[in-house]
Amino acid sequence: MSVFLIRHGETEWSLSGRHTSTTELPLTENGRRLAEKLRPILSNEAFAGVFVSPRRRARETCELAGLGGQAQVDPDLMEWRYGAYEGLTVAQIQEKAPNWLIFTDGAPGGETPQEVATRVDRVIARVRAIDGDVALFAHGHVLRVLGVRWIDLPVAAGRLLLLDPATMSVLSDYHGVPAIKVWNGPVSA
Numbered sequence: 001m002s003v004f005l006i007r008h009g010e011t012e013w014s015l016s017g018r019h020t021s022t023t024e025l026p027l028t029e030n031g032r033r034l035a036e037k038l039r040p041i042l043s044n045e046a047f048a049g050v051f052v053s054p055r056r057r058a059r060e061t062c063e064l065a066g067l068g069g070q071a072q073v074d075p076d077l078m079e080w081r082y083g084a085y086e087g088l089t090v091a092q093i094q095e096k097a098p099n100w101l102i103f104t105d106g107a108p109g110g111e112t113p114q115e116v117a118t119r120v121d122r123v124i125a126r127v128r129a130i131d132g133d134v135a136l137f138a139h140g141h142v143l144r145v146l147g148v149r150w151i152d153l154p155v156a157a158g159r160l161l162l163l164d165p166a167t168m169s170v171l172s173d174y175h176g177v178p179a180i181k182v183w184n185g186p187v188s189a
Contacts, residue, residue, distance in 0.1 A: 001128075001130075001131075001132065001133060001134070001172065001173070002133045002134075002170050002171070002172045002181065003127055003133070003134045003135075003136065003150070003170065003171040003172070004042070004045070004047075004133065004134070004135040004136065004168060004169070004170055005136050005138070005143045005146060005147065005168065005169040005170070005171065006038060006042075006061065006062075006065065006135060006136065006137045006138075006166075006167075006168050007061075007138065007139065007140055007143055007163050007164070007165055007166065007167050007168075007169075008027070008031075008035075008053075008055075008057040008058045008060070008061040008137065008138070008139060008165060008166070009027040009028070009030075009031030009032060009034050009035040009057065009060070009061045009064070009165055009166040010027060010028045010030050010031030010034065010165040010166060011025040011026065011027055011028060011031060011057050011165075012025060012028060013025055013087070014031075014140070014165050015028065016089070017089045017090065018087050018088060018089055019082045019085050019086060019087065019088055019089070019093075019102075019107075020057075020079065020082075020086070020087070020139075021078070021079040021080060021081050021082045021086055021110070021139075022081065022086060023086060023087060024055065024056045024057075025056065025057055026056065026057070026060065027057055027060050027061065027064075031057075031061075031165060031166060032060070032064060034165070034166035034187050035060070035061040035064035035065055035166055036064045036065070037166075037187040038061075038064070038065035038066075038166070038168065038187055039064070039065050039066040041168065041187070042065050042066060042067060042135065043066055045133055045135070046132070046133065047067070047070065047132070047133050047134060047135050048130050048131060048132025048133060048134060049072070049127070049130045049132070049134040049135075050062070050067045050070045050071040050072065050134070050135045050136075050137075051071065051072050051073075051074040051077060051123075051134070051135070051136050051137070052068075052071040052072070052073055052074065052077065052136075052137040052138070053073075053074070053075075053077040053078050053079065053137060053138045053139060053142075054073045054074075054075055054077075054078060055078060055079065055139070057139075058077070058137045058138055058139065059071075059073075059137075061137055061166065062137040065137075067135055067137075071137070074123065074126075074136075076119040076120070076122050076123045077123060077136060077137070077138040077139075077142060078119075078138075078139070078142065079138070079139035079140070079141060079142050080102060080107070080110065080111055080116050080139075080141040080142055080145075081107065081110040081111040082102075082107045082110045083107040083108050083109030083110025083111075084107065084108045084109045084110070085107045085108070085110065086110075101159060102141055103141075103144075103145075103155055103156045103157075103158040103159045104155075104156050104159075113145075113155040113156065114155070116141075116142065116145050116155060117145060117149060117154075117155045119142075120142065120145045120146045120149045121149055123136070123146060124146065124149060124150060140163045140165075141158070143163055143169070144158035144159075144161045144162075144163055145158045146171075147161050147163075147169060147171065147180060147183065148160075148161065150171045150178050150180070151178050151179065151180060152178065161183060161184075162184060163183075163184050164184055164186065166187055167184050167185055167186055167187065168182070168185045168187070169182055169183045169184060169185060170182040170185070
């Protein structure tokens, strides 16, 4: 089994480093272009399941990548809820909370690391019950958590995995042990 993690394409806020959870933003033209470049890569795969975050940017990426017709919306794939930090950059947040890190501190009025881990663990359990390859379209922080939880690491380890917009990662196993096969695989510009 392979699990393809696809981060949504670029938005104005991802481009400027603003934390985006519940704010609905469209993809930029560049984001749309890169999402479309996923289509020939993903069309070579036969997916037993395709799941997408309910957020517009993830659904749009899924459509442009050619898998919208078979995708099921999964609320557990929504981005980390940033609460009071929605729309802010790391620099703006660290003016108020020096050394803040989402993976260890969570967000006031948003989600804790454990709450996100609980959501992600549900996704992993559902995915592992599927016989065949799976594609998941979602967001940067939640997919980083999914990557580390797949290999049985704590949420805090998500800080070690960088993930750019419109990239693809692949989770698999190595002799029955969960493993990361590809991480932050760029789509050719």
